[in-house]
Amino acid sequence: MPLFLAKLGIPYRIIRLAGNEKLRHRMESLGFLTGAELVIVSKFNNYFLINIKGARIGISEDMAKRIIIRQEVI
DSSP: BGGGOOOOOOEEEEEESSOOOHHHHHHHHHTTTTEEEEEEEEEEEHHHHHETTTEEEEEHHHTTTTEEEEEOOO
């Protein structure tokens, strides 16, 4: 499912990144790598605050639509 449909506070794992090569490279440089674990900290005004690899990163809803995730089984 796309990241923008995810719920707050639940760990997810990135399955793949959608979009053109330039956009995928931008997301990878921010730490959004296939297999990485992330948690949505908050959602506000079509922006998301994501905890990934010990850092908090803010992304737009458009970018969140291009990150495909699955729920992490604990």
